[in-house]
Amino acid sequence: MSFPNLLDYPLTDFPSLFFNFIVPSTMKPSEDHRAYRKILLASISAMVAETTTFPIDLTKTRLQLHGESVSVGSARPTNGFLVASEILRQQGPLGLYKGLSPALLRHLFYTPIRIVGYEHLRSSLKTDGGSLSLPAKALSGGLSGVVAQLVASPADLVKVRMQADGRMVRQGLQPRYSGCFDALNKIVRSEGIGGLWKGVFPNVQRAFLVNMGELACYDQAKHFVIKNRISEDNIYAHTLASIMSGLSATALSCPADVVKTRMMNQGKIMYNNSYDCLVKTVKVEGLRALWKGFIPTWARLGPWQFVFWVSYEKFRQIAGFSSF
Numbered sequence: 655m656s657f658p659n660l661l662d663y664p665l666t667d668f669p670s671l672f673f674n675f676i677v678p679s680t681m682k683p684s685e686d687h688r689a690y691r692k693i694l695l696a697s698i699s700a701m702v703a704e705t706t707t708f709p710i711d712l713t714k715t716r717l718q719l720h721g722e723s724v725s726v727g728s729a730r731p732t733n734g735f736l737v738a739s740e741i742l743r744q745q746g747p748l749g750l751y752k753g754l755s756p757a758l759l760r761h762l763f764y765t766p767i768r769i770v771g772y773e774h775l776r777s778s779l780k781t782d783g784g785s786l787s788l789p790a791k792a793l794s795g796g797l798s799g800v801v802a803q804l805v806a807s808p809a810d811l812v813k814v815r816m817q818a819d820g821r822m823v824r825q826g827l828q829p830r831y832s833g834c835f836d837a838l839n840k841i842v843r844s845e846g847i848g849g850l851w852k853g854v855f856p857n858v859q860r861a862f863l864v865n866m867g868e869l870a871c872y873d874q875a876k877h878f879v880i881k882n883r884i885s886e887d888n889i890y891a892h893t894l895a896s897i898m899s900g901l902s903a904t905a906l907s908c909p910a911d912v913v914k915t916r917m918m919n920q921g922k923i924m925y926n927n928s929y930d931c932l933v934k935t936v937k938v939e940g941l942r943a944l945w946k947g948f949i950p951t952w953a954r955l956g957p958w959q960f961v962f963w964v965s966y967e968k969f970r971q972i973a974g975f976s977s978f
Contacts, residue, residue: 799865
């Protein structure tokens with residue numbers, strides 16, 4: 655395969671050159687090539703969405719960790735705006751991107767596996783060209799999320815640890831890790847290889863709930879909008895479906911997300927397992943603590959899914975694939 659001389663083309667032609675390279679016009683792709691290109695497109699879309707919404711994710715993580723090391727009744731009330739303002743005041747704008755590199759690394763594995771996996775399961779389970787029922791879509795989404803999270807859990811652990819490090823900076827202490835690979839190295843040396851999968855069970859539980867809500871709801875909502883002629887298969891349908899899927903995923907996953915974040919952040923053993931973390935969180939901080947960070951979570955999932963799904967659907971169209 656010959657490569658074009660990029661210097662011969664203006665910058666405005668780069669997107670079309672990129673997709674012409676991924677999708678050669680003279681070759682009808684095999685199923686393997688189609689899967690590889692879907693993986694690539696999902697990865698690119700996910701990294702764009704993650705970079706755009708990462709400050710909201712950081713705020714959500716700090717908010718969920720607030721109060722876990724204090725006694726009953728001594729936690730100061732806070733909210734997402736106060737947390738974000740404190741980060742900006744103490745660390746500057748770049749402080750809002752603490753932990754971005756492992757987040758991007760995570761999405762190189764997590765998003766392509768769950769998206770392409772769900773689509774494959776959906777196609778395999780269809781009979782006589784019909785559509786799947788909502789429960790079947792929910793199960794397919796959940797299973798895809800579980801497999802993806804098992805693979806991406808080490809990167810997720812590093813992301814949470816690096817995001818939590820900002821609290822140490824605020825207290826005048828040195829952060830535990832200088833970067834993504836430093837964190838991986840130190841975790842392996844101090845906690846063993848198994849330490850990279852600390853909190854994997856609450857992680858998997860959350861992934862099942864998130865993807866059950868997100869993928870199934872997006873799929874169902876988009877086809878409902880199109881079938882009932884509320885909108886054509888375009889950015890408006892994708893936007894409506896992404897809003898609904900974000901709300902559904904947040905409502906289902908927020909308690910598991912709080913437990914997952916606290917399990918993964920603990921250096922010393924504070925919780926024996928997910929259930930112990932759940933009980934101690936409710937006992938010390940009340941039932942509402944399980945939905946700590948709900949607004950930042952939804953505020954992130956909404957824009958994240960909008961950017962991801964609109965980008966992914968557009969990339970699929972350019973690459974010659976049918977709509978998701």
